[in-house]
Amino acid sequence: MSASSDAEGPRIGRREANRRATEEAILNAAETIFAEAGFGGATMQLIAGLAGLPKANLHYYFASKEELYRRVVERIFQIWLEAARAMDDAPGPAEGIAAYIDAKMEISRRHPNGSKVWASEVMHGAPVIQDYLETTLRDWTAGRAAVIQGWIDAGKMAPTDPQHLLYMLWAATQHYADFGHQIEVLNGGPLGDADWRAARESVKRVILRGIGVAV
Amino acid sequence: MSASSDAEGPRIGRREANRRATEEAILNAAETIFAEAGFGGATMQLIAGLAGLPKANLHYYFASKEELYRRVVERIFQIWLEAARAMDDAPGPAEGIAAYIDAKMEISRRHPNGSKVWASEVMHGAPVIQDYLETTLRDWTAGRAAVIQGWIDAGKMAPTDPQHLLYMLWAATQHYADFGHQIEVLNGGPLGDADWRAARESVKRVILRGIGVAV
DNA sequence: CTGCAATCTGACCATACGGTCAGAAAAGGA
DNA sequence: TCCTTTTCTGACCGTATGGTCAGATTGCAG
Structure with missing residues (x-):
């Protein structure tokens, strides 16, 4: 499991790649939950669960439920x-x-x-x-x-x-x-x-x- | 302010008339709030406020938020x-x-x-x-x-x-x-x-x- | 008028939620 | 390797919500 074998892009390091992938996963999960339950019925717990992350980690990427929702809509x-x-x-x-x-x-x-x-x-x-x-x-x-x-x-x-x-x-x-x-x-x-x-x-x-x- | 002056209908007493009017008012308020906020975003407090009743009174007419919602949809x-x-x-x-x-x-x-x-x-x-x-x-x-x-x-x-x-x-x-x-x-x-x-x-x-x- | 049942309500409770935080773990540069 | 920065997480907190309940109030039958 060497750390430098993939090297697909010249610019993007593992940090940045992971960050983007995680944000994408959260946005996808949020879109599903918001669609199924509405804004009020959706919970950060449900979104975190679908994205496979602890709830606290969502707040590391998105400050609030409103901001996450806004990103989904945009x-x-x-x-x-x-x-x-x-x-x-x-x-x-x-x-x-x-x-x-x-x-x-x-x-x-x-x-x-x-x-x-x-x-x-x-x-x-x-x-x-x-x-x-x-x-x-x-x-x-x-x-x-x-x-x-x-x-x-x-x-x-x-x-x-x-x-x-x-x-x-x-x-x-x-x-x-x-x-x-x-x-x-x-x-x-x-x-x-x-x-x-x-x-x-x-x-x-x-x-x-x-x-x-x-x- | 006599209590027997209106006497519009032969069947429905004041009790029953009040009950129907109150239920109608609650259903109307609930329809508005559910439409504006969705089921999850709606609160019994908001519905009660719009209907002009204390929240506890809603639960006298409708056992739960789910039942009230069901009645609105029906x-x-x-x-x-x-x-x-x-x-x-x-x-x-x-x-x-x-x-x-x-x-x-x-x-x-x-x-x-x-x-x-x-x-x-x-x-x-x-x-x-x-x-x-x-x-x-x-x-x-x-x-x-x-x-x-x-x-x-x-x-x-x-x-x-x-x-x-x-x-x-x-x-x-x-x-x-x-x-x-x-x-x-x-x-x-x-x-x-x-x-x-x-x-x-x-x-x-x-x-x-x-x-x-x-x- | 009197007693009973229906109606109403403020105060209260348990729970679930969004959000926070201290500190652990991991990654990268020197 | 060592140190700094970024990433991650369990535990925790204040609040708001749905719902309950004892007791007050009101309408009505006898």
Whole structure:
């Protein structure tokens, strides 16, 4: 068990690598617990247990429960923003909105806990991400609404309130994460590849046809 | 201040009337607090304060926090079921689905807290309403899916997976309650009559056109 | 009016939680 | 190797919470 055999990166020592891995593990555990129990129902003990650490060690990496929660929410917001780029550089709604639906459905499948934490945060009045809503999200939404309006003006899609269309896109896609439990019960079990494909195609078909884009 | 002047009903004495009024007040307060803080974040003290009662009195009417929460969720489920009847007895999707969207949008506007509690409950794995999901909701969903399939077979609407269509209806309408805070921020303030009408018409237009029904 | 049952409430209790801290253990540089 | 810094941890603390209870108060039947 020599101490210098791995040497993968030139910069990062074992200290730094361990630190990052531990922080990541804590954030993952926290995301799960916050999604399952909500902020109030989550306990540092539960998070520590899932991360495989003593509770006191959590407070070495994250000063407080609030800070840990904030970090979790911020991480989710980053993923959200990356998916939002799927809509960029599309020549029209047929490609842009289809790509956006695909990206958001993929997030609902891969990061259901993140989506749930985000939903919970917004439902409770966005106590920690209010500024994100008022700045980043607001700007992004306004920009996308303008693009959609441009498509309408160019006759590429039927007149539709861009703002409410965006809400419908968020709602339809995030529903598969936030209400995943209900869907699984009604489906008689977890969704498989075919189920997810059917869901994705259903959402795309209804919405694209709904805005007057041929499918 | 005589004690027998009101005498409105023949059956209900003052005792019973008071009891019902107090229970209602507690349930209303609990719905608000549970929606704002989640089950874990809600405290009996907060609920009691909002209801204008000492905390100990809550435990006279509801044995535990869990029972109070269960009663709140069950009450919401009843409202949900009543709205579901809007889809019944419709000759086709144009009327039935439009009426259902109208009914669900009205619930999102009138009972946003109830919708949030329901969403939170489902997101956390439906610990108290699992049996409702597996019985009442499952049966209702299967029945409605059959009706929709009948409309498709009769050529009244475009072929669309009925299950996923129902999910989209739930998602699009409940989004205005569950994510109401986010919508208000992006809207620059609370939604007025015109905003709600625009939202309702947008949802109906996209979905009805999306399933091949002329608007 | 009288007695009984229903209703109400302040004070109290055990528990669980977020957070702290002194000191042990480990890692890295000289 | 020795010393410093970082990392880790069991034990502990103050507080807030859900829940209890004895006793006061109130409505109602006889």
